[in-house]
Amino acid sequence: EVQLLESGGGLVQPGGSLRLSCAASGFIFSSYGMSWVRQAPGKGLEWVSLINSGSRTFYADSVKGRFTISRDNSKNTVDLQMNSLRAEDTAVYYCARRGPCASVCTYYFESWGQGTLVTVSP
Amino acid sequence: QTVVTQEPSFSVSPGGTVTLTCGLRSGSVSSSYYPSWYQQTPGQAPRTLIYNTNTRSSGVPDRFFGSILGNKAALTITGAQADDESVYYCVLFMGSGISLFGGGTKLTVL
Numbered sequence: 559e560v561q562l563l564e565s566g567g568g569l570v571q572p573g574g575s576l577r578l579s580c581a582a583s584g585f586i587f588s589s590y591g592m593s594w595v596r597q598a599p600g601k602g603l604e605w606v607s608l609i610n611s612g613s614r615t616f617y618a619d620s621v622k623g624r625f626t627i628s629r630d631n632s633k634n635t636v637d638l639q640m641n642s643l644r645a646e647d648t649a650v651y652y653c654a655r656r657g658p659c660a661s662v663c664t665y666y667f668e669s670w671g672q673g674t675l676v677t678v679s680p
Numbered sequence: 681q682t683v684v685t686q687e688p689s690f691s692v693s694p695g696g697t698v699t700l701t702c703g704l705r706s707g708s709v710s711s712s713y714y715p716s717w718y719q720q721t722p723g724q725a726p727r728t729l730i731y732n733t734n735t736r737s738s739g740v741p742d743r744f745f746g747s748i749l750g751n752k753a754a755l756t757i758t759g760a761q762a763d764d765e766s767v768y769y770c771v772l773f774m775g776s777g778i779s780l781f782g783g784g785t786k787l788t789v790l
Contacts, residue, residue, distance in 0.1 A: 593779070595726075603718070603726065603769050605779040616777030652725060665773035666716035666731035673725055 560584040560669040562653045567674030570643055574678070578638040580653030580671060588631040591656035593667060594638045596649035596676075606651070609636060611659060621647075643678045650675050682706075684772055686782035692760045692789055700785045701752040702770030708751035713772040715753035717746060720784075721766045729768075730755060757787075765789045 566578040580592070591610040597603050607627040608616040615627050626639040636653060650673040657664030683705040692698035702717075703709055717730040728737040730746035733753065745756045753772075757764055770782045 595781075602767075602784040603720070603781045605771070605781060608777045608779070610777065614777070618778070657731060664731055665714040665779070666728065666771065667718070667726070667779075668728060668731075668737070670725040670728070 560655060562655065562669060562671035564651065564653050564671045564674040567651065567676045569677045569679060571680055572644060572678055574643050575639070575641045576643065576676060578640065578651055578653075578674060578676070580636045580638075582634045582636070582653075582655070585655070587629075587634040589658075591659065592627075592629060592636040593654045593656060594627065594636075595652045595654050595667065595670075596647075597652070597673075598646070598649040601649075603652075604649075607638065608656070610656075640676070643676075645678050648676060648678045682774060682780060684770065684780045684782040686768075686770060686785045688783065689786045689788065692757070692764075692787065694760055694762065694789055696760050697756065697758045698760060698787065699749070699754050699756045700768055700770075700787070701749065701754050702772070702782050703752040704772070709748065709753045709772065711748060713753070713774070715746065715748075716771045717744075717753075717755045718769045718771070719766045720769065726769065760789050762789050 593608045594606040609627045624642045629636045652673045653671040654667040655669040657668045685703045711733045718726040720726045734746040767784045
């Protein structure tokens, strides 16, 4: 069974930093792309970042230059380093596994964690 | 700026059929955008329903059907049930690793 467990959320002041982590189990972690998706209170879902199986990284414009995604295939973890945080970064952050990419890639979010709340406030 | 559009809200009667759509403010949605659909109830993580336009995720009943209708992706729910009352999100893959969510459609079953 695929399991994704996020951690690292909390309260941080504007301009501060926070590092989120997602621990994965139940699948061959190194074979899958991993994403972060966030949801501000009362709002919709927003894709934040992707790291593919080859460790190539991609970011939404709203976080580019401030957030860094990374993965450790030896620990089955994917992290999101968030710097220069703003009030508008307040959200539940979900870790999501991408669909498989074998002979043909599937571009969707196949499995989800339960999320971790980040609050940016003075 | 690319914007993915969804109806803000929709209602359906129990047992009825409803079709939610997913479009682009400028342009047409095709299968080349690999549309996917997600269901979310309050306080819960999203649940994956449909990917690659019309492939149901594991365990999703065949009451949920994905398609392309005209210039939009569509999610059709037949035989609506009370627990279908949720917010439904579509996602389009824009290439270069980027995915875009629509704003979500709040479905009411009444």
